[in-house]
Amino acid sequence: xxxxxxxxxxxxxxxxxxxxxxxxxxxxxxxxxxxxxxxxxxxxxxxxxxxxxxxxxxxxxxxxxxxxxxxxxxxxxxxxxxxxxxxxxxxxxxxxxxxxxxxxxxxxxxxxxxxxxxxxxxxxxxxxxxxxxxxxxxxxxxxxxxxxxxxxxxxxxxxxxxxxxxxxxxxxxxxxxxxxxxxxxxxxxxxxxxxxxxxxxxxxxxxxxxxxxxxxxxxxxxxxxxxxxxxxxxxxxxxxxxxxxxxxxxxxxxxxxxxxxxxxxxxxxxxxxxxxxxxxxxxxxxxxxxxxxxxxxxxxxxxxxxxxxxxxxxxxxxxxxxxxxxxxxxxxxxxxxxxxxxxxxxxxxxxxxxxxxxxxxxxxxxxxxxxxxxxxxxxxxxxxxxxxxxxxxxxxxxxxxxxxxxxxx
Amino acid sequence: xxxxxxxxxxxxxxxxxxxxxxxxxxxxxxxxxxxxxxxxxxxxxxxxxxxxxxxxxxxxxxxxxxxxxxxxxxxxxxxxxxxxxxxxxxxxxxxxxxxxxxxxxxxxxxxxxxxxxxxxxxxxxxxxxxxxxxxxxxxxxxxxxxxxxxxxxxxxxxxxxxxxxxxxxxxxxxxxxxxxxxxxxxxxxxxxxxxxxxxxxxxxxxxxxxxxxxxxxxxxxxxxxxxxxxxxxxxxxxxxxxxxxxxxxxxxxxxxxxxxxxxxxxxxxxxxxxxxxxxxxxxxxxxxxxxxxxxxxxxxxxxxxxxxxxxxxxxxxxxxxxxxxxxxxxxxxxxxxxxxxxxxxxxxxxxxxxxxxxxxxxxxxxxxxxxxxxxxxxxxxxxxxxxxxxxxxxxxxxxxxxxxxxxxx
Numbered sequence: 050x051x052x053x054x055x056x057x058x059x060x061x062x063x064x065x066x067x068x069x070x071x072x073x074x075x076x077x078x079x080x081x082x083x084x085x086x087x088x089x090x091x092x093x094x095x096x097x098x099x100x101x102x103x104x105x106x107x108x109x110x111x112x113x114x115x116x117x118x119x120x121x122x123x124x125x126x127x128x129x130x131x132x133x134x135x136x137x138x139x140x141x142x143x144x145x146x147x148x149x150x151x152x153x154x155x156x157x158x159x160x161x162x163x164x165x166x167x168x169x170x171x172x173x174x175x176x177x178x179x180x181x182x183x184x185x186x187x188x189x190x191x192x193x194x195x196x197x198x199x200x201x202x203x204x205x206x207x208x209x210x211x212x213x214x215x216x217x218x219x220x221x222x223x224x225x226x227x228x229x230x231x232x233x234x235x236x237x238x239x240x241x242x243x244x245x246x247x248x249x250x251x252x253x254x255x256x257x258x259x260x261x262x263x264x265x266x267x268x269x270x271x272x273x274x275x276x277x278x279x280x281x282x283x284x285x286x287x288x289x290x291x292x293x294x295x296x297x298x299x300x301x302x303x304x305x306x307x308x309x310x311x312x313x314x315x316x317x318x319x320x321x322x323x324x325x326x327x328x329x330x331x332x333x334x335x336x337x338x339x340x341x342x343x344x345x346x347x348x349x350x351x352x353x354x355x356x357x358x359x360x361x362x363x364x365x366x367x368x369x370x371x372x373x374x375x376x377x378x379x380x381x382x383x384x385x386x387x388x389x390x391x392x393x394x395x396x397x398x399x400x401x402x403x404x405x406x407x408x409x410x411x412x413x414x415x416x417x418x419x420x421x422x423x424x425x426x427x428x429x430x431x432x433x434x435x436x437x438x439x440x441x442x443x444x445x446x447x448x449x450x451x452x453x454x455x456x457x458x
Numbered sequence: 459x460x461x462x463x464x465x466x467x468x469x470x471x472x473x474x475x476x477x478x479x480x481x482x483x484x485x486x487x488x489x490x491x492x493x494x495x496x497x498x499x500x501x502x503x504x505x506x507x508x509x510x511x512x513x514x515x516x517x518x519x520x521x522x523x524x525x526x527x528x529x530x531x532x533x534x535x536x537x538x539x540x541x542x543x544x545x546x547x548x549x550x551x552x553x554x555x556x557x558x559x560x561x562x563x564x565x566x567x568x569x570x571x572x573x574x575x576x577x578x579x580x581x582x583x584x585x586x587x588x589x590x591x592x593x594x595x596x597x598x599x600x601x602x603x604x605x606x607x608x609x610x611x612x613x614x615x616x617x618x619x620x621x622x623x624x625x626x627x628x629x630x631x632x633x634x635x636x637x638x639x640x641x642x643x644x645x646x647x648x649x650x651x652x653x654x655x656x657x658x659x660x661x662x663x664x665x666x667x668x669x670x671x672x673x674x675x676x677x678x679x680x681x682x683x684x685x686x687x688x689x690x691x692x693x694x695x696x697x698x699x700x701x702x703x704x705x706x707x708x709x710x711x712x713x714x715x716x717x718x719x720x721x722x723x724x725x726x727x728x729x730x731x732x733x734x735x736x737x738x739x740x741x742x743x744x745x746x747x748x749x750x751x752x753x754x755x756x757x758x759x760x761x762x763x764x765x766x767x768x769x770x771x772x773x774x775x776x777x778x779x780x781x782x783x784x785x786x787x788x789x790x791x792x793x794x795x796x797x798x799x800x801x802x803x804x805x806x807x808x809x810x811x812x813x814x815x816x817x818x819x820x821x822x823x824x825x826x827x828x829x830x831x832x833x834x835x836x837x838x839x840x841x842x843x844x845x846x847x848x849x850x851x852x853x854x855x856x857x858x859x860x861x862x863x864x865x866x867x
Binding site: 103122 | 547
């Protein structure tokens with residue numbers, strides 16, 4: 050007998066046929082006595098359709114953020130009504146509740162709300178009555194009772210936060226992949242599904258380019274210490290459980306996974322005077338423009354003239370804006386040149402185990418050398434090592450590193 | 459400076475272009491200092507589209523009435539969000555509120571809810587801030603906070619009830635006709651728009667077939683004594699004001715209007731014993747089947763054998779069910795025959811003034827005789843007289859009566 054929160058995304062409930070299939074699947078898997086809370090997103094393209102409708106009023110409807118929330122929250126409300134009907138049609142008691150009805154209290158930052166608190170008394174009541182409780186994800190209400198949406202990754206966050214507030218046994222996130230893999234299966238044929246991964250490792254994987262889970266919901270899971278089970282909508286096989294620590298057998302891997310990110314670009318500011326405040330001058334200008342800087346290397350170009358080069362990476366999407374910010378600063382600093390390189394990628398290894406295992410970095414560099422991949426920049430965190438390489442060599446790099454740490458059986 | 463509630467139906471907000479037009483029109487008409495509350499329905503076919511979606515889950519989705527309400531209430535929520543954006547785009551402060559947010563408390567009869575109470579504190583607050591308040595019609599929440607829809611005519615009812623709770627100066631119902639006419643303009647060319655009509659007369663007109671306003675909202679207006687201004691979405695001309703009593707000049711008409719209803723059918727049970735309880739036997743069986751009976755005449759067929767005929771009318775839509783109920787009772791009573799007549803119609807005159815004006819009935823019958831229209835059944839109420847005639851003679855009958863009481867200028 051368990052209390053389980055199950056989250057299904059928009060593609061899983063895109064049609065009434067799919068909604069019936071979700072209801073059937075959940076009932077098939079349900080053990081007698083299990084208490085089930087469903088968290089669902091809007092049907093397929095429903096949210097996009099609503100946004101398009103708003104474009105009929107104004108070309109930038111998001112400037113009416115409160116009203117966008119009033120509009121968009123209807124999307125999940127439609128899904129919960131239909132999914133609840135599906136459960137009832139299949140003979141199981143069920144009840145739908147919107148975010149505000151569930152007691153999801155948010156701040157008032159419309160379209161990008163944050164959850165402040167959940168008081169899920171109504172959910173508990175309905176579970177006690179024997180209902181499957183079907184909750185609208187992605188939404189809550191602020192102190193005025195106005196609907197607020199949670200922004201990107203909001204439905205996962207709703208599910209994990211609700212699981213936390215209910216002290217659920219687990220939160221299952223149903224998705225179109227089978228779980229979290231030791232590398233991106235589209236790039237690395239030998240990638241294996243992990244049984245378990247810690248919150249910190251998952252967050253680091255996400256930061257370094259693994260797209261399975263939004264960091265927000267993983268942080269929420271860590272905060273409440275709720276195991277998050279990432280699994281497939283299409284199979285009943287177990288997926289990957291994100292939790293605080295491993296069960297014994299899983300400890301054998303020092304590295305949990307190989308992440309890569311090819312949506313990065315390199316900027317090099319060459320030949321600037323090496324005086325105090327130079328780094329601050331460049332990076333505060335980027336920070337003001339709201340541009341995240343990732344790997345940073347400062348190297349000496351000419352020790353006699355005390356001239357240095359500054360090299361760093363930004364997300365590809367930020368490149369053109371970053372370039373114009375940096376050009377202005379470089380001019381003031383009398384830099385020799387600002388160079389851009391777009392054909393770059395970052396490959397990383399992640400694993401809490403590497404702290405107690407010397408030689409991990411050298412094994413990674415050796416694997417890259419063996420595959421003839423040149424390393425441009427190296428950066429490290431407590432639980433990860435990242436290398437910037439040529440973008441065209443990502444596949445070789447990921448496979449070489451993966452073979453080193455996850456040898457074929 | 460007035461507080462005005464304005465209700466626009468689904469066809470007035472069917473597209474974003476129409477929504478912009480409504481916003482523009484309301485702002486054009488608004489006097490400085492006026493406080494405006496808008497009550498709107500779902501866009502055009504939105505409600506039908508939602509019902510169709512529910513049919514994808516079950517062929518009779520209304521058996522999941524609570525979930526139908528969860529589904530259908532999204533329709534108005536979309537309209538209020540878009541209309542509020544439209545006001546803001548045009549430069550006027552505005553805010554949208556759902557039925558539950560407005561404090562419309564209903565009973566828990568899902569899909570056919572009744573308003574128990576309105577506590578519109580939030581509406582007053584938002585008006586004080588200078589907002590146009592855009593409210594979702596047709597909906598409220600029950601004691602559990604669950605959304606409940608008000609059933610047929612619900613948006614008009616929301617608007618009038620909200621006007622009452624706010625002690626508004628007037629409630630304007632925008633519709634596709636220019637007001638309430640002295641007869642149906644499609645049938646009677648000389649029909650004139652009334653400036654005013656009393657609640658009781660309007661209710662009687664509606665009962666007798668005039669389709670402009672649902673009786674529910676008129677009753678609500680009478681209860682709160684809120685003038686209801688029925689007017690056209692397409693022109694700015696004044697329409698008809700429904701209120702408790704007339705201003706002086708309007709009193710000159712003893713008859714307010716001619717109503718007709720051709721969706722009636724006549725049932726005659728012939729040759730039944732005239733003993734106590736016979737009428738009860740027939741009509742209680744019909745009442746149990748939830749069939750409304752309208753005009754009733756009992757006439758003596760054979761005084762020596764003490765045998766009688768019972769003739770009455772029902773709505774055309776109820777005829778087949780009524781026939782099978784009556785057939786069973788007639789068999790038990792040894793009736794000679796049960797006859798059906800479908801080519802019938804009811805024409806009526808309505809006017810509170812007729813109480814103090816003798817000869818009104820005879821003028822009506824005279825007008826019908828003059829047009830060669832035979833009268834089958836006559837029934838009267840305090841403020842109306844109705845005649846059952848041949849269905850094919852409705853146009854002549856309505857025009858003849860109208861010419862009698864509303865002679866051309």
